[in-house]
Structures are given as structure tokens and as C-alpha cells.
Amino acid sequence: MSNRLQATPNDLRAFWMPFTANRQFKKDPRMLVAAKDMHFTAADGRQILDGTAGLWCVNAGHCRPRITEAISQQAGELDYAPAFQMGHPKAFELANRLIDIAPDNMGHVLFTNSGSESVDTALKVALAYQRAKGEGSRFRLIGRERGYHGVNFGGISVGGIVPNRKMFGTLLTGVDHLPHTHLPEKNAFTRGVPEHGADLADELNRIIALHDASTIAAVIVEPVAGSTGVLIPPQGYLKRLREICTQHGILLIFDEVITGFGRLGSAFGADHFDVKPDIMITAKGLTNGVVPMGAVFVTPEIHDAFMHGPENLIEFFHGYTYSGNPLAAAAALATLETYKEEQLFERANELAPYWQDALHSLKDCRNVIDIRNIGLVGAIELEPIAGQPTKRAFDCFLRAWEKGCLIRTTGDIIALSPPLIVEKGQIDQLVDTLRDVLQEVD
Numbered sequence: 001m002s003n004r005l006q007a008t009p010n011d012l013r014a015f016w017m018p019f020t021a022n023r024q025f026k027k028d029p030r031m032l033v034a035a036k037d038m039h040f041t042a043a044d045g046r047q048i049l050d051g052t053a054g055l056w057c058v059n060a061g062h063c064r065p066r067i068t069e070a071i072s073q074q075a076g077e078l079d080y081a082p083a084f085q086m087g088h089p090k091a092f093e094l095a096n097r098l099i100d101i102a103p104d105n106m107g108h109v110l111f112t113n114s115g116s117e118s119v120d121t122a123l124k125v126a127l128a129y130q131r132a133k134g135e136g137s138r139f140r141l142i143g144r145e146r147g148y149h150g151v152n153f154g155g156i157s158v159g160g161i162v163p164n165r166k167m168f169g170t171l172l173t174g175v176d177h178l179p180h181t182h183l184p185e186k187n188a189f190t191r192g193v194p195e196h197g198a199d200l201a202d203e204l205n206r207i208i209a210l211h212d213a214s215t216i217a218a219v220i221v222e223p224v225a226g227s228t229g230v231l232i233p234p235q236g237y238l239k240r241l242r243e244i245c246t247q248h249g250i251l252l253i254f255d256e257v258i259t260g261f262g263r264l265g266s267a268f269g270a271d272h273f274d275v276k277p278d279i280m281i282t283a284k285g286l287t288n289g290v291v292p293m294g295a296v297f298v299t300p301e302i303h304d305a306f307m308h309g310p311e312n313l314i315e316f317f318h319g320y321t322y323s324g325n326p327l328a329a330a331a332a333l334a335t336l337e338t339y340k341e342e343q344l345f346e347r348a349n350e351l352a353p354y355w356q357d358a359l360h361s362l363k364d365c366r367n368v369i370d371i372r373n374i375g376l377v378g379a380i381e382l383e384p385i386a387g388q389p390t391k392r393a394f395d396c397f398l399r400a401w402e403k404g405c406l407i408r409t410t411g412d413i414i415a416l417s418p419p420l421i422v423e424k425g426q427i428d429q430l431v432d433t434l435r436d437v438l439q440e441v442d
């Protein structure tokens with residue numbers, strides 16, 4: 001084993017880790033020191049099968065040569081270029097390549113550095129657009145219960161995950177929430193899109209009746225709610241949301257941070273469900289997770305509403321020091337080439353039935369109360385231990401790690417989303433490991 005692999009820091013105290021049980025982790029750290037394709041290498045040299053594409057982002061697998069070479073070349077050529085009032089070619093090239101693969105109603109792209117920033121950017125675009133076209137009374141934003149839209153103030157305001165919201169004061173005002181679409185009593189163990197629940201979209205009509213459409217700027221949903229534990233939209237639900245939004249002049253925003261870039265077997269969730277949003281939020285798979293970057297897609301109508309007034313004036317007072325950063329743009333371009341050359345979105349689509357069968361083979365395992373799947377995403381929901389919510393799933397996570405598989409848990413749900421290069425044998429390994437783990441934990 002090389003020294004590099006043995007190296008572990010001698011003091012873990014200073015780093016306050018994100019979304020982590022810090023005290024538990026620091027007593028028994030799970031340290032990753034290298035990665036290649038479908039595997040991480042742990043500090044003790046073990047190979048860990050990546051069942052989660054890192055955090056839903058490494059869709060092309062780890063340390064892909066085209067991407068690492070693009071970054072290192074870019075770092076030596078143009079390391080940074082100011083993002084305001086200046087440009088560099090790769091940011092423009094990337095925006096064009098993204099529009100090429102986006103739904104055909106998308107025309108322009110704003111760059112950010114993360115999903116959370118993409119969310120807040122999209123919400124600001126929506127509010128400012130309504131005002132730019134003379135409908136400034138539309139100030140309300142409608143999210144959904146159990147939605148995850150990152151951790152910034154806009155995102156947690158429209159989001160619906162209680163622990164992510166409850167500590168942080170009043171949040172944005174003028175926000176309301178649709179009900180979530182999880183109906184286990186009707187849809188448990190559905191393969192793919194569940195049959196029941198499209199009528200939940202009609203709750204938007206109730207919210208409109210309450211507030212009046214003239215006060216509502218936008219509705220934001222994830223096509224498939226990922227972080228809350230993979231909630232797949234009922235058949236017809238997204239189409240219905242689209243119809244109601246169109247009818248009332250409300251923008252529909254899809255947060256595609258997880259569903260973008262092949263996760264469902266097509267470029268975007270919008271393609272998979274054949275529903276066109278007005279604004280589309282992405283990050284994660286955009287750069288294969290390698291360099292932080294997000295992209296917000298908007299229609300020409302939205303963009304053009306800002307292009308008025310003297311040409312020497314800034315049209316939209318928003319942006320980041322690192323919007324379209326050269327290294328991120330180079331990584332994203334190389335990522336898009338990799339997806340295309342290896343036909344990874346198609347591959348995800350072809351593997352989806354195998355993935356579905358493999359996951360549903362766990363149906364009779366102990367404590368399993370639901371299994372859900374779509375594309376190369378899956379969730380296994382467990383009966384919580386009475387009085388100890390989340391413990392059973394977290395114990396599964398720890399046990400799977402010991403057995404060489406990285407899974408992710410949220411509440412008592414195991415969520416899976418392997419890189420799109422996963423082989424059938426690796427799907428088997430993941431599922432067999434879970435079968436053993438479910439047998440072993442209390």
C-alpha cells in the first residue's frame with residue numbers, strides 16, 4: 001500500500017463537516033483517498049463500490065481521463081477570467097452545447113457554482129421576469145412539501161424538508177407549498193411511475209384560489225424528488241402542473257439538479273416526462289461533480305424580457321465571481337463529450353429494467369416497506385425502529401460501507417444512484433450486499 005493511501009490527518013476537529021453526524025464520524029472516520037471509474041479507495045486500501053455516484057453527481061464515473069486532462073490543460077492556459085463585463089470562449093461554448101441538448105424551448109443559460117446557487121438564481125430570475133414584463137404583483141413562490149432545493153435561503157424557503165428549515169427563522173415571505181406526492185398506501189412497490197396521485201397537482205388550483213394567480217410568480221418542483229428519498233411523480237402529475245401554470249401565467253421551474261444529465265435515461269427529466277418547464281435548474285452531473293458548477297436554463301421569452309433600455313446598462317443585477325469559471329467550463333465540456341461519446345444517457349435507459357428487477361428482488365427482505373425506481377435511481381424504504389427514526393437505515397449505511405459499498409440514506413430510506421457506467425455485475429454486487437445488510441441489522 002502506498003504512503004498516500006495510509007496517510008490520514010492527525011486531527012479531525014477543525015473541519016465542521018456538512019450534513020454529517022460529526023461526532024460519530026470523527027470517532028470512526030470513513031476516509032476516501034482515491035477513486036477510479038466505479039470505485040473509491042478507502043484509506044485502509046479497500047475498494048468501495050460507488051452506489052451513489054458520489055452525491056448523485058459522478059454520472060460518468062470517477063477520474064475519467066478526458067475530464068481530468070481538460071482541467072489540467074485549462075489550469076495551465078487560462079486559470080481565471082473575470083466573470084463580470086468580460087468573457088472567455090469556453091463559457092460561451094458550454095452554454096451553446098447545453099442549449100443543444102436541452103428541451104427545445106430553452107434558449108439561454110446562467111452559470112452558478114452549485115445546485116443551491118442555481119435554485120436561488122432561478123427564483124430571482126422568475127421574480128425579476130414577472131416584474132420586467134409589468135407583473136410585479138406576482139411575488140409568491142410555490143414549492144412542495146418534502147422538496148429539496150439546496151440550502152440557501154431561497155431554496156430552503158420553497159423546500160419542504162423540515163430539519164433543513166426549522167432552525168433558520170422566517171425564511172422568504174410569500175411562499176406556499178404543494179402537498180408531496182408520496183402515497184405508500186396506494187403506490188408501494190410500484191415499478192417506475194406510480195399510478196395514483198395525479199390529482200395532487202390540482203392542489204395548485206386551491207393555492208391559486210387562496211392567493212389569486214396575480215400574486216404568484218412561479219412553481220418549483222423536482223421532477224423526481226431525490227434527496228427526500230426518491231419520490232417519483234404519479235402518472236400525469238407533471239403534465240397537470242404544467243397545464244395549470246400555463247393557464248394562470250405562472251412560471252414552472254424544474255429543479256433538475258439530480259434528474260439532469262442522464263439519471264433517468266434521457267438528458268433531462270423534462271425529456272423523460274415530456275413536460276417543458278420555463279426554467280430548468282442543474283448542477284452536479286454538469287461537470288461530473290469534478291469542479292463545482294451549476295447552470296440555469298431559461299426560455300428566450302424570459303431572457304428577452306430583460307434586454308431593454310440603454311445597451312451600456314447591466315440588464316440583470318445578479319452573478320457570481322466564479323460564474324462560468326474556466327476550469328469548471330472545461331470540465332463541463334469534457335463531461336458532455338464523455339456522455340455523448342459513451343452514450344451514457346442511452347446506457348442508463350437500457351440498464352433501467354435490469355436495475356428495476358434487481359432492486360425489487362429485495363421486496364421480501366426484513367423491514368422493507370417500499371421499493372421505488374426510475375432510470376438509474378432507486379429507493380428502499382424501511383420500517384423505522386420505534387422511537388429511533390433513521391437508525392435502521394444509518395446502520396445499513398455503516399454495514400454496507402464495511403462490506404465495500406457506498407449507499408446513501410435519508411431518514412429510513414436507502415437511496416441509490418450509481419454512475420451510469422455501472423455494469424450488471426456491479427448492480428448485482430450492490431443488491432446482494434444490501435440483501436446481506438438487511439438480514440444483519442436490527
Ligand SMILES: Cc1ncc(COP(=O)(O)O)c(C=O)c1O
Nearest residue numbers: 114115116148149150255257258
Ligand atoms: C434537487 C436539488 N436541488 C438543489 C440541490 C443543491 O445542490 P448543491 O448541494 O450543489 O448546492 C440538490 C442537492 O442534492 C438537489 O438534489
